[in-house]
Amino acid sequence: MSETRVLANGDQDACMDEVGRPPGDTPVSSPSWVEKVQGSGGGGLPVPERVLDDAFVAARMSLEFPDGAEGEPVVTIGQEVLEAMNGLWKQCMIVKVLGRHVPIAALSRKLRELWKPSGGMYVLDLPRQFFMVRFDMEEDYLAAVTGGPWRVFGSILMVQAWAPGFDPLRDEIVTTPVWVRIANLPVNFYHRAILMGIAGGLGKPVRVDMTTLKFERARFARVYVEVHLKKPLKGTVLVNGERYYVSYEGLNNICPICGVYGHVVSACPQRVSETMVQMSIQGGNTDLEGGEKSNDGFTMVRRQGRRVEAPVAPVVFAAENFG
Template identity: 65%
Template sequence: MSDSWALAVCDQDDTMVDSGEKDRPSDDPPDNPRTWVQKVIGGGVGGRPTPARLLDDEFVDARVHLEFLDGEDGEPVVTIGLEVLEVMNGMWKQCMIVMVLGRNISIAALTRKLREMWKPKGGMYVMDLPRQFFMIRFDLEEEYLSVLTGGPWIAFGSYLLTKVWSPDFDPLRDEIVTTPVWVHLSNIPVNFYHPSILMRVAQGLGSPLRVDVTTLNYERARFSRICVEVDLQRPLKGTIMINGERYFVSYEGLPNICLLCGLYGHLVHACPSGNTGEKGRKTGG
């Protein structure tokens, strides 16, 4: 999983503009120049960009190289330039990986179920991957974020595991061991309620996704609420230090957190690390 927040497209050289500009007549007023990244963000018709609209063949051909290091009968080696990958990755910036836990589901059945649950107003596209993983792509960013942070979701009587898409995700090798979860930072001073401050603070807990609108609108001051993608295989943090003061952290929808080891999935009395009796006396459990 990438350490950077969300799936933002990497910045590129601002001089890289739409290739249609170079052949424009001198007396024809130019359109507003756009970088290739801006073309991705702007999208295509209906908000669904396509590769042919984002990158022309000449641009790609100049940045994709084929070599035969051991001669033409040897293994071909292809190198795709970073400029091409950055734009292509941007096509999937509103995409998530899902799996129905313990179930083999067809793409048609899953698509019907997800449309029934999420009722998307914009486009939603389901693509199947190996090992019962699926990619879900949204046209509307708000719907993508709403679904990503709106769980836990139940489909076909089982949990729907979710993960933000990353170009590093390999369905043949990887597992979904992370989940988006809303965290509460108790008694955070209101002068910390700046979105960039809160997102930076939340990086100490995982990969932050968004700040709750009630927090940004100062509607709740007992705690700030931030959605963070956390790794359930690592201990969840119960406190965080900010400017020398310690603040408590709690997690919505994750009741099975062990107070002994901090891992999700069991309680103190079932902790495989042992010493539950000593921990029980200290916590009153």
């Protein structure tokens, strides 16, 4: 495979297939150096030095000391260099195994078994149990980043396309697609647009399960929904005045008090806040006590200082419960 390298003056090294061209032959027009870099996707992990000449990079970087030689250095990297470097990583995704610490070797092996890529796939470890996955082939990348939901080691694999601004020390993957089950919906609601509209109240609907659309099962409708894990998950949905229960596949750690994923009851910020209020009130108001059972089986829970009816928790089902 021919290879082009950008030199300091913006020119390109001759490609391997241009060497030895008979005199007088007109070379075939080639794309610009940025297009060349952005179009390079195969051949294993990228080697930036083969694409960008050292002198080219150095000419587009600056080093300054605004506060004097003893002060903090300020480095600026030119936009042309950044665009070229970003192009090397365009077929990458960020992944994190929800609620688990996984060694990179084990994750790499598991992802190969899960995705079965046709071309090369490389896993790099990042801080805070984030991993970066790069694919040689675009079709392998698209299948991984848009497919799913993916599960590894019994947990949900959270995925998102890589972006240059992603910071593993600061950022989180706060949304994840999961299968949501809406129980006991009437069959006359089993229309793709109706089900997607109902699921829109639970998150960002992606698609409806084919088993549901083919009427192969009518005890529940199953919809693939992108949910926000830092916000309360909905335990019910009201449709034309009727309440239907909602369950989530694979999310095993949903707080029954606030509905947010990721902590247990004893660590719920809402419960801790209410406990402190109760301790500060002499003679305590019993109306502040935690859940009260209502006649219809719902638990009264307090959110932002007022009581609302909600189920004890969104129900969680394992993957094998879904057809």
